[in-house]
Amino acid sequence: MMAKSSNYFRRLLAYLWASPCTLLGLTFALSALVFGASWRKTHGNLEISLAPERRWLKNNIRLRLIQHLPFSAITFGHVIIGKNRKALDYLRAHEQVHVRQYEHWGALFLAAYPASSLLQWLIGKQPYWDNHFERQARQYDELNHAPHAGKTPVDK
Ligand SMILES: [Zn+2]
Numbered sequence: 001m002m003a004k005s006s007n008y009f010r011r012l013l014a015y016l017w018a019s020p021c022t023l024l025g026l027t028f029a030l031s032a033l034v035f036g037a038s039w040r041k042t043h044g045n046l047e048i049s050l051a052p053e054r055r056w057l058k059n060n061i062r063l064r065l066i067q068h069l070p071f072s073a074i075t076f077g078h079v080i081i082g083k084n085r086k087a088l089d090y091l092r093a094h095e096q097v098h099v100r101q102y103e104h105w106g107a108l109f110l111a112a113y114p115a116s117s118l119l120q121w122l123i124g125k126q127p128y129w130d131n132h133f134e135r136q137a138r139q140y141d142e143l144n145h146a147p148h149a150g151k152t153p154v155d156k
Pocket residue numbers: 094098133134137155156
């Protein structure tokens with residue numbers, strides 16, 4: 001009983017600590033939902049699929065815009081925004097690592113992530129692939145035996 005309530009308290013603190021980033025994600029999510037995106041709750045996170053699910057919406061300009069986004073999925077606190085359901089399913093384990101990073105760093109993650117990319121760029125490395133947080137997420141994917149994970153530059 002004691003361990004259970006202490007775990008609950010730790011989870012509550014993690015949500016609170018990441019909440020400024022989650023609020024930012026919710027702002028993007030609400031804007032996307034207005035334009036026809038769909039949502040789903042998985043593993044305590046809100047997942048937003050940008051692509052329209054209905055067939056009659058699939059050839060519109062919105063879908064073409066979504067296809068040109070520079071990521072397949074992106075995480076803000078406990079909000080994960082993906083181009084479509086397939087991308088969200090494929091990248092779920094990877095994005096969950098980013099959620100844990102937000103829970104650890106809180107709002108500082110919004111500065112720490114680009115700072116890591118900038119540092120890599122300054123020393124002549126690749127800002128996305130060599131970013132500390134991306135390497136950590138890919139390492140987790142590999143440890144969890146996902147043969148495809150982290151092999152394509154599809155997420156942020
Ligand atoms: Zn990533």
